[in-house]
Amino acid sequence: MSRIVYVNGDYLPEDEARVSVFDRGFLFADGVYEVTSVLGGKLLDFAGHAKRLQRSLDELEMANPVTEDELLAIHRELVSRNGIEDGLVYLQVTRGAADRDFAYPKDAKPTLVLFTQSKPGLADSPVAKSGLKVISIPDIRWGRRDIKTVQLLYPSMGKMAAKKAGADDAWMIEDGFVTEGTSNNAYIVTGNRIITRHLGNEILHGITRAAVLRFAREAQMEVEERAFTLDEAKAADEAFITSASMFVMPVVEIDSVKLGDGTPGPVATRLREIYLEESRQAAV
Structure with missing residues (x-):
């Protein structure tokens, strides 16, 4: 079964997910990320990750495309859709797509991508x-x-x-x-x-x-x-x-x-x- 990922408001099979070649995350590494662990189908330290995400965005003068509640809902939906018992949820926010220029674009819409990784026995590593x-x-x-x-x-x-x-x-x-x-x-x-x-x-x-x-x-x-x-x-x-x-x-x-x-x-x-x-x- 294809993994379901999240891209800018849509839940998609991973082989259908697309991000622009002009995305500044790809061209300039102009983006931030977080990784939240999942144990027993639940998220660990989510509030801390959400707070640090906002801090990183603020330091780079980058807009957050969703609220913390919306972000939590997206995490939970991905965990559910992918049947993750133990694993990880990766999220990335970039400044968005714009013609290549070192200066920050004024009207770019942030790109938000999330995906899961199943890691059975994550807490029981030998x-x-x-x-x-x-x-x-x-x-x-x-x-x-x-x-x-x-x-x-x-x-x-x-x-x-x-x-x-x-x-x-x-x-x-x-x-x-x-x-x-x-x-x-x-x-x-x-x-x-x-x-x-x-x-x-x-x-x-x-x-x-x-x-x-x-x-x-x-x-x-x-x-x-x-x-x-x-x-x-x-x-x-x-x-x-x-x-x-x-x-x-x-x-x-x-x-x-x-x-x-x-x-x-x-x-x-x-x-x-x-x-x-x-x-x-x-x-x-």
Whole structure:
């Protein structure tokens, strides 16, 4: 059965979906996106994703083509039509189609596209029991990483570099400090203290990050938001990443250096359990 996608107000079989070749998302990467996880047919952290979407649009002076309530209804309709039990909903908003010009067009209508990806057993990934291996790469992205734009070429290059090195992902380094992973926020644990980079233009303001830090503090875990170096990370007791699609995932090796005994640590393991439990209960 063909997957049903959403394009500018219409629900269509994916092979019938069309976007203009003049769309600025295609020509300039002039667009933003969000990914919301689905567990048990319900959406995780939807309100947070909707709020961040609006922030990204505002930062780029781009109009939102729908209200938050309308966006929620579209998400739910796609989940229903595609029979998604566990998976993802991807949404993208671009400035729309206009003749190619670097200046923003005055009368372009935003393009809104959504589609689903079925991921059975999304919360039961075996990687959570074995942990991730990461490499370090220089962070050469533009300076506004807090805006969730569709400019993802360098993160794609980073994931390919990790794959070629026999690793799972890459952590990006700027001035000796870890910024984030290619598609996730990065954390280390030292002496039971969770350390993760403070919010700023240098990293994406992760929705899962916010939830996990809240849950950690509620569980009386010590959290420190500051930049940490690559050397600190390699010497840490444990490490992990967070993202909408991987939730909390342990990191067991950085640049071939094993952390602890080379297995997922207790802090990351417990935070994953807490996040999944709490998020399932609050899912919409």
